[in-house]
Amino acid sequence: MTDYKTLKIIIEQQKLFTLLHPIISIKEKRVIGFEALSRGINPETRDIISPIELFESAFHCNMSLKLDRLCREKAVKTFADKFKNSDYMLFLNFDPSILDQVIIGNGWLKNLVSTQGVKPGNLAIEIVESSVESQSLLKKFVNLYRNYGFVIVLDDFGAQHSNLDRILQLKPDIIKIDRELVENVSQDYYKQSIVGSIISLANKIGTLVLAEGVEKIEDIIKCYELGADLFQGYHFSRPACAEDFEKDFCNKKISQASDQIFTYLNSRITQQISSQEAFETIGRELCSRMKNMKPETFDHFLKDNITRFEQVQCMYILDKNGKQVSNTIFRLKTVFNPRHTLFKPAVKGTDHSLKNYFLNMKIIKSDIYFTEPYTSLATGGICRTMAVEFNNIENESFILCLDFSI
Numbered sequence: 001m002t003d004y005k006t007l008k009i010i011i012e013q014q015k016l017f018t019l020l021h022p023i024i025s026i027k028e029k030r031v032i033g034f035e036a037l038s039r040g041i042n043p044e045t046r047d048i049i050s051p052i053e054l055f056e057s058a059f060h061c062n063m064s065l066k067l068d069r070l071c072r073e074k075a076v077k078t079f080a081d082k083f084k085n086s087d088y089m090l091f092l093n094f095d096p097s098i099l100d101q102v103i104i105g106n107g108w109l110k111n112l113v114s115t116q117g118v119k120p121g122n123l124a125i126e127i128v129e130s131s132v133e134s135q136s137l138l139k140k141f142v143n144l145y146r147n148y149g150f151v152i153v154l155d156d157f158g159a160q161h162s163n164l165d166r167i168l169q170l171k172p173d174i175i176k177i178d179r180e181l182v183e184n185v186s187q188d189y190y191k192q193s194i195v196g197s198i199i200s201l202a203n204k205i206g207t208l209v210l211a212e213g214v215e216k217i218e219d220i221i222k223c224y225e226l227g228a229d230l231f232q233g234y235h236f237s238r239p240a241c242a243e244d245f246e247k248d249f250c251n252k253k254i255s256q257a258s259d260q261i262f263t264y265l266n267s268r269i270t271q272q273i274s275s276q277e278a279f280e281t282i283g284r285e286l287c288s289r290m291k292n293m294k295p296e297t298f299d300h301f302l303k304d305n306i307t308r309f310e311q312v313q314c315m316y317i318l319d320k321n322g323k324q325v326s327n328t329i330f331r332l333k334t335v336f337n338p339r340h341t342l343f344k345p346a347v348k349g350t351d352h353s354l355k356n357y358f359l360n361m362k363i364i365k366s367d368i369y370f371t372e373p374y375t376s377l378a379t380g381g382i383c384r385t386m387a388v389e390f391n392n393i394e395n396e397s398f399i400l401c402l403d404f405s406i
Helices: 004-012 051-060 064-083 096-101 108-115 135-148 164-170 189-205 217-226 247-290 295-308 356-364
Strands: 016-025 030-041 089-094 123-128 151-157 174-177 208-212 230-232 312-319 368-370 382-391 397-405
Touching (some): 004 051, 004 064, 016 064, 016 247, 030 051, 030 064, 030 247, 051 064, 064 096, 123 135, 135 164, 174 189, 189 208, 189 217, 217 230, 247 368, 247 382, 247 397, 295 312, 356 368, 356 382, 356 397
Parallel strands (some): 030 089, 089 123, 123 151, 151 174, 208 230
Antiparallel strands (some): 016 030, 016 230, 312 397, 382 397
């Protein structure tokens, strides 16, 4: 940790410099702005001091406000000197823990930006999500600077102290998903589900989502597929001084990522269409054969056919009112291995009338429906259900339900 004397010299002599880290829009195939990252310089050794060490030392030395303001001054000036008349945005970190040391409404940050000739709309204030202390002061600050025209960013969302109340209170323009969620998201279905849920929420409230810390193209592709709007990470560029920013290199990486995303999504969509067509063929074949059957023979038929289809977890049949008229027939006995008693196969007589697949078939008046992935109450695993309507030999309406593994 940096001692008081050294920290005092760093602040008084402004021994700080700013690195800029590009923020990317793959959809627009361009850099939309930069996050300002501060670094300290040890006045004796000339060693670089990380921002974590700087701000931890400032907190213990009761110098957080002075350090925070100096970092913002350096960042805004660095940005203005190089990009003042551009369309780029500057993403500026703000430490909410200093709010009880300032008079909210004195316009310090607004005046700083104005003095440097930067428009408020070109500056995004990043609120560190996990360091919020006074909710009332933070809300007052955010509302004030939003009214000035600044963009509000909720940083590190999804980290240890994440709270959905922050979104309700701050109504951010951008949510930055914490790098811990983004890292290896392409290999982790649970992370994909969480990231997808955050993006879905953001879309519904009119907020953009930035995937932070992207280093691997596989994670970029997955975040893009899930709906992320913006990206930041070493894959595109490392932080650099303003004069060292390699725009052409960054644009090349964006172009390469765009091509890889297109190739992946084209293959993925083609595969999904093919799989869905294959599932539909299975369902319609089974329904065609059951047209000559009575309900009392359904169980025997399903047992004879369940092992034919490797992707099928289980089969069951509903009547026109959503009541289950067959048992739930599993492909393998070992498939049913529930985590606890919440998960168990439905039996004859179970009411499925409020299940997604039954409701949607009735609402859209279709004879076939595929669900999105969900947690099966029969197994506790992730599956998709395909429901296909058919009439039997007595012209009674039934629905064959097939749960597919994903």
